[in-house]
Amino acid sequence: MICEQALWHIDHLPAREWRPALRAQIQRHIAGCEKCRQAFDAAQAMEAALKSLAEVTAPAGLDETIAIRTSQHAAEQAASKAAEEHVHTRKGAKERRAWAAMVPGAALAFGAQLYIVLTSDIRIDLASAPAQRWLDLLITLPQAGPSFFVLAAGLALFTVGLFALPTTDKA
C-alpha cells in the first residue's frame, strides 16, 4: 500500500468500518511510515474525542410526562373505539328492524296478490296499453275486498322498511 492510498482510507472512512484485510494493510504501512502514522493517530484521537462527547441527562419528570400522555392517548383511542362500536351496533339494530318490516311486508303483499289473482273475478285486458292496464288494476283491485287491504298493508310495510334501511356511512 502506498501513502496516498493509506491516507485516503484514514481520511475517508472511520476505522471501525475497515474490513480486516484493509486494516491489516494499513497497519503494515503505518508501521513503516511516520507521516501516515501521524495521520492515523490524529484520526484515532479525533474519533476518541467524539466518542467522549458529553451526553446530557433528560430533565426530571420527562418519563412521567410521557407516561401521562401515552395514558391519555390510550384512553382517547379506547373511547373512540367504543363510540365506533356503539354506532356500528345501533346501525346493525336499525338494519335488523328495517328488514323485519320489509320481509313480512313483501310476503304479505305477495301472498295477497297471489290470492287475488287466483280467487277473485278481477280480470285485466292484457291487450290494452300498459297505462290503461295499470289504471284498470287500480280501479278494480279494491273490489277484491279484505285481500286488497292486506296487499296494501304489505306494500306499505315493505316501503317503510325500505326507507328505514340505514344508508352507507358518509365521510
Next chain:
Amino acid sequence: MGIQGEKVSPIRAEMANDRRTEIDAVLAVRAGDRNAFGRLVALHQNRLYSLMVMMLRDRSAAEHIVQDAFVRAFTHLHQYDEHRPFYPWIAAIAVRMAQSWLRHRARRSEREDDAFDLERAPSASADPLDTLIADERGRTLWQAVASLPGAQRAAVFLYYRQDMKLKDVATALGVTGGTIKTLLFRARRRLRGLISPADEAGVESEE
C-alpha cells in the same frame, strides 16, 4: 461467558440485557400492558434527549420533541419490528420531528427578520449546555460539534457518541450508508480546525 468460552465484556452483557428488556417491554405493550412502555422510556430517554439537544440546541424544544417522539412510538408500536434495535427506530422518528421543527424555525426567522439576527439565531457560543456540561473541554468539544451543519452534527453524534452502526445511522437520518460516510468525512474535516490538538490529547491522556 460467550460462545467458545470467551468472556463477554460487562458492556456487551449490559447491552444484551437491555435488548431483552426492550423486546419484553414491546411485547408486553402489544399485549395490553401500556405501563411496560415506561421501561422503553427509561432505557432510551437520555440518549434521545442528548441527540435532540445536539440537533436543536434548544433544551425546551428537545424536551417537547422527545415527548412527542415517544408518544408517536407508542401509537405506532405495531409498526416496529422487534427483531431490530429500538433506539434507531425511535431516533428516526425524533430526527424527522427535529428536522421539521428546524425548517419551521428557519421559515419563521426569514419572515420575521430578513437580516441575520445574532441574538435570536442559534449559536454555538450561546449554547444551552453551559449549565449542563461542567467540564470546559467537554463544552469546547460539544460546541465544536454543535457548530457543524445539521446533518453532519446528527451523524457524528449518532455514529461516534452513541455508537450506532452505519446502517442504523442511515435509517435514523433517512439517507443511505454512502451519504453517512460522506457526512462523517466532511464533519471530521471541519472539526480538525475546530478541535485543537490539546483537546484531543486531553482525551487520550485520560485514557
